[in-house]
Amino acid sequence: MNFELLLFIVFALVAAVSSLMMITRKNAVISAVFLVLNFFALAGLYLLLNAQFIAVVQIIVYAGAIMVLFLFVLMLLNTGKEEAILHGKKPIKYFAIFIAAVVFLQVAYLLVFGSGSFTSNPDIEASLSSGTVETIGREIYTKYIIPFEAAGFLLLAATIGALILAKKKFE
Amino acid sequence: MNSIPIEYYLILSAFMFSIGVTGVLIRRNAIVVFMSIELMLNSANLTLVAFSSYLGNPIGQVFVFFVMTVAAAEAAVGLAIIIAIFRNKLTVNIDEINIFKW
Amino acid sequence: MIDLIHFTIIIPLVGFLINGLLGRKIKNEKVIGAIGSGAVGIAFIIALGALFQLLSLPESERSQVVTLFNWFSVGNLEINFAYLVDPLSITMALIVTGVGFLIHVYSIGYMHGDKGFWRFFTYMNLFIFAMMNLILGDNFVVLFLGWEGVGLCSYLLIGFWYDRKFEKGTVAQAAKKAFIVNRIGDFGFLLGMFLIYLTFDSLNFTEVFSKAASGAVPEATFTLIALFLFIGATGKSAQIPLYVWLPDAMAGPTPVSALIHAATMVTAGVYMVARTSIIFASAPAIMTVVVIVGILTAFFAATIGLVQNDIKKVLAYSTVSQLGYMFVACGVGAFSAGIFHVMTHAFFKALLFLGAGSVIHGMHEEQNIQNYGGLKKHMPVTYLTFIIAAFAISGFPGLSGFFSKDEILWYSYSNFSLGLWIIAALTAVMTAFYMFRLVSLTFFGEERFDHHKVHPHESPKVMTVPLMVLAFLSVFGGYIGVPELFSGEGGNKFHHWLEPVFAAANGRLAENVEHSHFEEILLMALSVSAAIIAMWFAWKIFTTNKELAEKTSNKFKGLYNILFNKYFVDEFYEKAVISPINKFSEGFLWKIADVRLIDGFVNGTAGLIDNISGTIKRLQNGIAQFYAVIMMTGIAIILFWIIFSL
Numbered sequence: 001m002n003f004e005l006l007l008f009i010v011f012a013l014v015a016a017v018s019s020l021m022m023i024t025r026k027n028a029v030i031s032a033v034f035l036v037l038n039f040f041a042l043a044g045l046y047l048l049l050n051a052q053f054i055a056v057v058q059i060i061v062y063a064g065a066i067m068v069l070f071l072f073v074l075m076l077l078n079t080g081k082e083e084a085i086l087h088g089k090k091p092i093k094y095f096a097i098f099i100a101a102v103v104f105l106q107v108a109y110l111l112v113f114g115s116g117s118f119t120s121n122p123d124i125e126a127s128l129s130s131g132t133v134e135t136i137g138r139e140i141y142t143k144y145i146i147p148f149e150a151a152g153f154l155l156l157a158a159t160i161g162a163l164i165l166a167k168k169k170f171e
Numbered sequence: 172m173n174s175i176p177i178e179y180y181l182i183l184s185a186f187m188f189s190i191g192v193t194g195v196l197i198r199r200n201a202i203v204v205f206m207s208i209e210l211m212l213n214s215a216n217l218t219l220v221a222f223s224s225y226l227g228n229p230i231g232q233v234f235v236f237f238v239m240t241v242a243a244a245e246a247a248v249g250l251a252i253i254i255a256i257f258r259n260k261l262t263v264n265i266d267e268i269n270i271f272k273w
Numbered sequence: 274m275i276d277l278i279h280f281t282i283i284i285p286l287v288g289f290l291i292n293g294l295l296g297r298k299i300k301n302e303k304v305i306g307a308i309g310s311g312a313v314g315i316a317f318i319i320a321l322g323a324l325f326q327l328l329s330l331p332e333s334e335r336s337q338v339v340t341l342f343n344w345f346s347v348g349n350l351e352i353n354f355a356y357l358v359d360p361l362s363i364t365m366a367l368i369v370t371g372v373g374f375l376i377h378v379y380s381i382g383y384m385h386g387d388k389g390f391w392r393f394f395t396y397m398n399l400f401i402f403a404m405m406n407l408i409l410g411d412n413f414v415v416l417f418l419g420w421e422g423v424g425l426c427s428y429l430l431i432g433f434w435y436d437r438k439f440e441k442g443t444v445a446q447a448a449k450k451a452f453i454v455n456r457i458g459d460f461g462f463l464l465g466m467f468l469i470y471l472t473f474d475s476l477n478f479t480e481v482f483s484k485a486a487s488g489a490v491p492e493a494t495f496t497l498i499a500l501f502l503f504i505g506a507t508g509k510s511a512q513i514p515l516y517v518w519l520p521d522a523m524a525g526p527t528p529v530s531a532l533i534h535a536a537t538m539v540t541a542g543v544y545m546v547a548r549t550s551i552i553f554a555s556a557p558a559i560m561t562v563v564v565i566v567g568i569l570t571a572f573f574a575a576t577i578g579l580v581q582n583d584i585k586k587v588l589a590y591s592t593v594s595q596l597g598y599m600f601v602a603c604g605v606g607a608f609s610a611g612i613f614h615v616m617t618h619a620f621f622k623a624l625l626f627l628g629a630g631s632v633i634h635g636m637h638e639e640q641n642i643q644n645y646g647g648l649k650k651h652m653p654v655t656y657l658t659f660i661i662a663a664f665a666i667s668g669f670p671g672l673s674g675f676f677s678k679d680e681i682l683w684y685s686y687s688n689f690s691l692g693l694w695i696i697a698a699l700t701a702v703m704t705a706f707y708m709f710r711l712v713s714l715t716f717f718g719e720e721r722f723d724h725h726k727v728h729p730h731e732s733p734k735v736m737t738v739p740l741m742v743l744a745f746l747s748v749f750g751g752y753i754g755v756p757e758l759f760s761g762e763g764g765n766k767f768h769h770w771l772e773p774v775f776a777a778a779n780g781r782l783a784e785n786v787e788h789s790h791f792e793e794i795l796l797m798a799l800s801v802s803a804a805i806i807a808m809w810f811a812w813k814i815f816t817t818n819k820e821l822a823e824k825t826s827n828k829f830k831g832l833y834n835i836l837f838n839k840y841f842v843d844e845f846y847e848k849a850v851i852s853p854i855n856k857f858s859e860g861f862l863w864k865i866a867d868v869r870l871i872d873g874f875v876n877g878t879a880g881l882i883d884n885i886s887g888t889i890k891r892l893q894n895g896i897a898q899f900y901a902v903i904m905m906t907g908i909a910i911i912l913f914w915i916i917f918s919l
Contacts, residue, residue: 019187019191022194108182131232
């Protein structure tokens with residue numbers, strides 16, 4: 001058991017448990033907080049994978065911007081607290097849980113017993129170098145400049161769209 | 172020296188994805204449904220980063236970059252829609268926003 | 274003219290189309306009548322031209338085929354619209370178009386004022402078209418086309434006054450009866466055609482007949498084919514057992530009875546037997562059957578005709594009886610005698626019917642002869658032509674009927690037996706008797722109608738001129754068939770003219786014992802004198818001493834009843850055949866097969882789909898999460914499939 005594995009176990013457990021807790025809380029704000037915790041755990045996992053840039057971006061964008069947005073909306077709308085999780089058409093919901101579990105088990109089975117071969121010991125140099133800001137920046141600004149620009153447009157469109165949708169009505 | 176087999180990351184990712192799916196299917200609060208969708212997107216990100224690291228190819232992480240962009244945009248617009256609906260129906264309970272059936 | 278022969282068929286068709294499509298708009302009866310009659314008249318002229326051209330050719334070339342176009346070819350069966358011009362078909366064509374033309378002209382007067390005037394001429398032209406196809410066709414399929422066509426036109430024309438009542442039923446029922454009984458015969462004809470194709474691999478007359486004459490086809494096959502063809506002939510030509518439609522066919526207008534049910538359509542069966550003579554000659558058993566059916570029909574129809582009171586009914590049973598004679602002629606191997614009788618019968622029977630129509634017209638639609646009497650002085654032309662025809666049909670020496678009927682009687686004796694001759698002669702005596710009963714009750718004696726209510730008058734020229742032409746033909750038309758007995762060597766000209774057509778058949782038939790001229794004269798004298806006595810006897814009773822007739826019928830009341838009710842044949846058919854079929858159709862085929870099975874199946878399918886969709890539509894409940902669950906289920910299924918295919 002080395003330090004790496006220990007870290008992985010910690011982060012993975014936190015991620016898994018927090019995601020579980022997220023979907024089972026009655027209070028939507030508590031759910032959002034647990035999701036934030038999940039994102040932090042994921043950031044840790046990214047660091048373990050030598051993905052420095054992504055880890056930081058995860059915290060800045062996801063935990064720092066998106067989740068803040070979610071929390072703003074939640075608190076502004078001030079939705080009620082009391083509702084049983086599995087209210088409504090119970091049979092469908094039990095079936096849904098069952099199906100999701102089935103799909104997870106199937107994917108796990110395929111991953112473990114599937115015929116693909118995964119590289120288990122990567123080249124550490126390549127791994128390290130592929131996660132740096134420098135590498136990623138080079139990729140984005142040279143090879144993938146057009147998707148980059150498109151992403152910019154997408155954000156512009158999203159901004160304008162959100163603005164118009166959430167605006168107060170014209171009199 | 173990275174001695175964690177990639178399957179571990181992939182199984183964790185699958186687990187988070189399933190949790191996200193469950194959340195989408197059984198929660199009635201529209202905003203919690205959105206958060207579950209974000210969870211699913213993150214599981215996909217984890218998979219991409221894991222492969223990128225193990226294959227030494229930065230392209231996986233470039234893709235994650237864009238996924239995050241899209242997720243942000245989608246979250247913004249989706250929440251705006253929810254606000255707009257809330258104005259009319261005063262609820263974010265998707266059982267009551269049942270306008271597909273005629 | 275021979276290569277224009279197809280115009281004899283096309284021009285009546287054109288007449289049919291013009292009158293059919295535009296007839297309602299052309300208000301002028303004369304125009305419609307002119308188009309209808311003119312079409313048939315032109316056809317007659319063309320046929321006449323073809324006759325002269327044929328006469329100019331040597332005997333071996335008197336069989337020409339004019340091909341129009343290919344109708345269909347399936348496998349090695351090739352059927353063309355092609356027409357055969359030979360002595361037999363030209364003779365029939367002249368009879369049909371000639372007599373047909375006269376009847377068309379007569380109809381202009383008879384149908385005057387009828388609201389369906391244009392419809393009448395339309396159907397009549399269509400009939401001529403179909404009949405010409407029947408006679409001139411050079412293969413069985415075109416013949417059958419005409420065969421069915423004349424059946425259809427018969428139905429249309431019998432049911433012409435479709436909104437009237439007729440005896441115990443309606444006119445429409447009479448028309449249906451004709452069509453359906455005909456169809457039964459046609460089924461037999463079709464079976465015959467199928468067998469012919471199977472045996473000879475062709476349906477073309479020339480091919481089939483040459484193969485039949487030369488090839489090694491077993492007699493059993495010929496017997497079967499001839500039997501089926503004859504069944505068809507009994508249907509079309511009203512022989513036992515399928516004659517029951519002809520008396521009911523009198524529901525139609527009188528020109529229809531004259532044209533279709535006296536001169537042309539009913540002789541189609543005789544024509545068909547004559548045309549396929551080689552097949553019949555190769556099946557002696559069926560020839561005997563033809564003779565027996567023919568003579569039975571002739572005898573029994575004559576007995577029924579003795580006591581009927583409707584003028585058209587008497588003539589109808591007379592037609593059935595005379596048709597029996599024609600089949601007897603064919604059955605004993607005297608095919609040209611049969612065709613000769615077809616020709617003379619067309620003349621005098623059409624004349625009789627047209628004359629009856631004139632009487633009916635003059636007596637304001639009264640048809641019961643018990644209400645006639647003494648019409649001689651009111652309708653002189655009708656009377657004169659009618660009695661000429663009566664003399665002709667009774668076989669008075671020198672008239673056309675004498676030559677043709679006598680020839681048949683002679684061949685019954687010489688080719689078959691004395692017994693046949695005796696029955697045939699008895700029938701001839703009865704024919705003479707009932708014809709002159711009819712004449713006497715109608716034209717002689719006292720008037721048995723109320724002069725204040727009914728004013729009998731002579732018919733207009735457009736009706737009497739055809740009568741006169743037909744009377745001329747009834748008198749002089751027989752001279753082309755004068756037997757060897759009188760005309761010396763070289764013999765019967767008509768016989769000679771038709772000989773090439775029947776040469777193959779005659780070769781197959783047994784050689785007959787030579788009979789002397791003395792026997793021929795003796796038998797002729799016997800039958801003629803018996804007929805003349807019957808004529809005089811009938812005239813005497815029904816003109817002067819009607820009470821004797823009534824007393825006789827009262828004394829033999831049972832027999833009289835049977836004859837008057839036509840041996841209860843219709844009632845028997847009704848009980849034995851029609852009723853069971855009706856009950857079966859109604860009780861089983863309709864109620865169970867149609868309503869329960871078929872409707873149940875169709876409605877059941879619809880109901881099943883209704884139920885299924887009712888269940889499936891619940892999947893569309895508008896809840897997006899539900900749809901998402903279904904999607905996940907689909908993904909799970911696909912993953913299962915991937916796992917299992919590993």
